[in-house]
Amino acid sequence: MTLTKNERARRSHEPAAGTEHAAAVERAQREMLHEGSSSPAVRTAERGVRPRIGADVVCEALLRQGVDVLFSYPGGVILPLYDILGDYPELRHILVRHEQGGAHAADGYARVTGKVGVCVGTSGPGATNLVTGIGTAMLDSIPLVAITGNVPSALIGKDAFQEIDINGITLPMTKHNYLVRDADELPRVIAEAFHIARSGRPGPVHVDITKDALQQETAAVHPSGDEVVAGLPGFRPTLEGNYKQLKLAAAEIAAAERPVILAGHGILHAHAEAELKAFAEKINAPIAWTLLGIGAIDETHPLAYGFMGMHGWKHVNRAIQSADLLVALGMRFDDRVTGNVRTYAPYARIVHVDIDPAEIGKNVAVEVPVVGDAKRVLTTLTPMVEAVPADRRKPYLDQLAEWKRESEGSSWHGSGAWRDGLLSADYVVQRIGELTDHEGVYVADVGQNQMWLARYAGFRHPNTHLSSGGLGTMGYSMPAAMGAALGTDREVWAIAGDGGFQMTLQELMTLVQDDIPVKIAIFDNKKLGMIRQWQEIIYAGNYHSAALRGPDYLKLAEAYGIPATKASTPAEVDDAIRFAQAAKGPALVWFEIAGEQNIFPMMPAGKGLSDLIEEWGDAE
């Protein structure tokens, strides 16, 4: 639909002719209709010679922040950025197949590197497609900067083509967000966005930039780090724990007979793994971890006790329920961790350390709150606590060891095959862990596969377990693994159920095009496994929509040009894993796993940690 100038002029709702506003609107409309740009033509000369525009500022700012890769998808209003992107070869650009994949990839990159991940999309649907990935990063406190284009500023609010109020949409799911209409603001805004994303409790920041701002010539200079901090008087994260609170914490620890340390994501964010180990060893207390706290301690460490919560180990939940002190470090007492709060850890006093004051007292009332960065707090706290000799803890630690032996045996299918003859998922996960020497990066999807991975892979290192813990985003694993593989030399495995894999499988082609060596393990039970499990146990076996058909994954992989193999029996598992490892680039393994295997123990929603279901009917 192209209107002539006269037709447009006749339209009564247009602003009065001759005003500055009318001229701006008309210019913007011409641009939207691709009738030629009134802005300075870019690409007329090399970078540094041609005029410097807003889009250049974006690239410069990304480089100043140490960004080396961005995951993005072009579209109408973000094209000015793509027009000059070729002038910045230092910025590797990964063309994803869907913006959600780009956001998850930036998230995966951020989780393995500790750096800020960057994703880019256009206005409207490009921006809304990013939203699931931004939400995933928000709930898991992942440093992410999402950049979107928006329609020219004069058209904002006019329901222009591909216009949506994306600022309003991302507002409640970002740490902060911006709408930039003036290129002169871009240096400050992007510097602030990175500073906010990575400082204090990390999180995603969204920067929406109008097309005219991307095209606008500017001489604005980039601010120094100090100037950025000074410009954000409302953002001063507390890093050091309050000394009086730490003294109280030390007193609680000295008095405790049955302490349990709860290690969360905050340990990884703060790089406090060594401090955690030293602290635990000094007070001889077991460490339990949350889903995102996996990797905070090497699981082979004698004090590493296990994964807690809804599908956590029975022995871990039992220890928490009988503890007289919980020392919670960088975790937020999520409902999957506590179950019913009224019956949670009924004998325990709680010391809660978190960098976000709002997390303390939010879900569970605590005796000693400490606001601060886990590393700094532990560095100060450990010298303040009395060393507890092993013999004082012996009866306690002996009992914990006995509980651990009991519970690890009870839910394990060591034969490799489940009762229907197909693969037992826990066995496959264990073999992937072992054949990679526990040195890989393992990216979970959501559901049963996520819990199997958390429990059976055997984690030795921080930031080698990636999982959408908070938002529980199906389809997370493969795109996140894609980003992770660009940030690490470790072998990266995406562990996906057949449901989650089918949500974002379009990124297979991105793996091929950019030769990203992700090993994909599809755990195919031809079911939405966790849905089926809940329906069996909670909804009286009413299996609506639990059965899921999938394609022939070998043919699918072949169509994409990805080497693939299939394993349906325990004898085939090792060869299949080795096949994927031997492939230079991406590879896919199709594991046919048991159709009705449940993951136990399981704490039904609303129940307490003492109400674990360990078996059900004749299914196990």
Add this chain to the structure above:
Amino acid sequence: MTGDAPAHTAPPSRALPGGGESRLHRLVAIVVDKPGVLNRVSSLMRARNFNIDSLAVSRTDREGYSRMTISLHGDDVAVEQATKQLYRLIDVLKVQDVTAEPTVEHELALVKVRVGEGSRADVLKLIELTRGRVLDVSPDSVIAEVSGSEAEVDNFVACVRDFGIKELVRTGAVVMARGSSSIEEAVKR
């Protein structure tokens, strides 16, 4: 040590945060004066399940800073959580719960009251008694301006309700701590 728990204590029930008695709280917030900040505050309160009774926003004497007075009901722990959530907003500089502090509190209301030949004098007398002002007079209505504490404004509104209220607008309470302490000065420069 056998069994899951020390034998000498019965399992107590853990108290839920925010389960205490609900009462009216007044929060005073100093925020950066720029577009969208009000939206951030109201969106956060909605998303975190806090119900704002009233919200008054204005400039302060310091350029670039606005002041919000937020009135809400909740137990002390829940309101403390609201305060901490507000601090997570980058544009929020300072939040104080002044509920337990000595404060002065004031609210302004405009009330358009229906009057007739028989009732005009009574209405005008009421306005005078409550130290209100008449801002507009028409043959069948008057606009009264009253100010005072929330309770005083409530009282006036109740008194004129029988005459018929055609329109009512209230600013919501604004409060200020007594004495020389200053939330504006407490904001780090």
